[in-house]
Amino acid sequence: MATELHETIFMAKQERHRNLFLNYKNLNKFPVELLKDEGLQFLERLYMKRNLLTTLPDNLAQKLPNLIELYLHSNNIVIIPEAIGNLARLQSLDLCNNALQLLCPEIGRLRSLRHLRLSNNQLKCLPPEIGDLQDLEILDLSMNQLMFLPERLHRCLSLQNLTVDHNLLSHVPRHVCWLHRLNQLSMAANRLTFLPLDLGRSRELQFVFVDNNAELKGLPSYMYNKVIGCSGCGVSSHVAEGSISAVLGEALSEVLVGLPPEVKVVGSEADNVVPLEELALRTLHRLYHHHPSDLTALPPITLPKSLMDLLLFPLGHCHRCSQAMFTIIYPKLFPLRDTALAGVHRRTTVSFVAYCCSSHCLRTFDLQG
Template sequence: MASELCKTISVARLEKHKNLFLNYRNLHHFPLELLKDEGLQHLERLYMKRNSLTTLPENLAQKLPNLVELYLHSNNIVVVPEEVGDLKELQTLDISTNRLLALPERLHLCLSLQYLTVDRNRLWCVPRHLCQLPSLNELSMAGNRLAFLPLDLGRSRELQYVYVDNNTHLKGLPSYLYNKVIGCSGCGVTIQVSEVKLLSFSSGQLTVFLPAEVKAIGTENDHVLPLQELAMRSLYHTYHRAPKDLNFLSPISLPRSLLELLHCPLGHCHRCSEPMFTFVYPKLFPLRETPMAGLHQGRTTVGFVAYCCSTQCLQTFDLLG
């Protein structure tokens, strides 16, 4: 079997194949032949479905730099290296039915990525940086353990299809998704005892749990933002409005974590697009009031949650407005 595999890869290298099929090969390790010398520079599509891979090589992007499609469905992969973010030509990534606990933060650097499928893994959260992917058109995360989604998910016009079916802990969807094609049946279950301590707010019989990053929840009687939130918003605007040639807030003058937060806020106000960092005003829209209600009515307890930057925006925001 090993000699047959080596022969297949050698022929692909010699004849400069663009497609390579390594499905059902009982592979426990990523084939070293694929990474030999300069790798397969001409390879565009790699199929490695239904093997037993547990890891991916960190130099994958270096050896296979022109990959457009990568299929890793049904393996035992636990971690995807951050260097997957170096695949600048990658348009399709299917890593469903594996054992992933998290997605790499640098995945948002795959600027050509259009289709991302991570169904049936063990994901608890989604990196906020994924909202920055400029070409992402379809995102499928069904059958995971997601409890919340990034506040900005769906803000991009390119993203049209989002599937989060069978995430039983998922209680709410960002209202940026309300006019997209959404799959969310099987989401939302009876409140678990362990979840009672989480931040939440209720509307009728529906309770929506908020991301852990949200430190406080605004109320109609609370018109003053925390000093930390005001400082972050002011710093954000100063940083982004400064002339490019002005050496203001260089990486040396700010901690890395703070600099990254300025580049990727917790979310943006659904009403005025003001960036938000530690404090939001949430507003719940039951699913039956949205254009997608006909597809999911009676099958899910998920509602849409709008996040606003102030009580004024909260009072004036409407999904249909």
């Protein structure tokens, strides 16, 4: 095996191969032949699937500076060195089926990265710097131990496919709704209790899969015309027949659909007055939203971080009129069993929920409209 490996690498050097396949070689260390002398300056793609590697060399970028694709599927890699950030041309990194527990912040320096696959590892969190990957198109984080996603993920402006199946997520940050190129979002088999109110508002997002989130009982009405998967949702408890329309107010947030903690008031058709805090945030939001390129011309404001974050990233937008919402919502329920999709989605008890900004929008919203 050692002789065969040596010959393969020697031939690659002699013939200046751009692709090198070292899959199934039973390697427990990175081959030193790849790192000798000047390395393989011309190599663009390195495939090392199903070996026994536990880490990567610190001088990988120095010896293989032109790598575009690094395929390390099914090894025993526990840690990747900070020097990984020096692979300036890397576009695809596959670390699926390894033993990663941490992802170093330097991953954010891979500014050319388009595909990052990290499924079936032991990751409990992601570094905020992952938001610096503005060319990233595909991110696969399935089968890890993630309890939350970094808010800065919304800076991955090119992201088209995000997969976080089989993790421990109880919620998804509303900032995900600012990923305007996102086409497919898969969050099956987590612990989700609510979804961002704006999820599905983007026309680009066409496929949403939230199957097997037993505590998830409400889907934003924006998702009604999308391709959705919600089998196994809302099955942890059952609401009695005929009681859906009566379950509003606090009961709605606690029992039926679950709501983000920022929601301080749940309105009903009888409410005609919007709280002062909500009106103030709406006014500030309109002021700053209409002058995004010249904030210096606007009066400075000082708000607690939580309110400033809410001002920049509203809780959602009215499903009827698109008014930004911050602390109060008016929900209107449409049980899936009463919609045209009832025959498609059988093993679920979820409802579509229209989140509105006022009692007027609540009364006039039509799911089919």
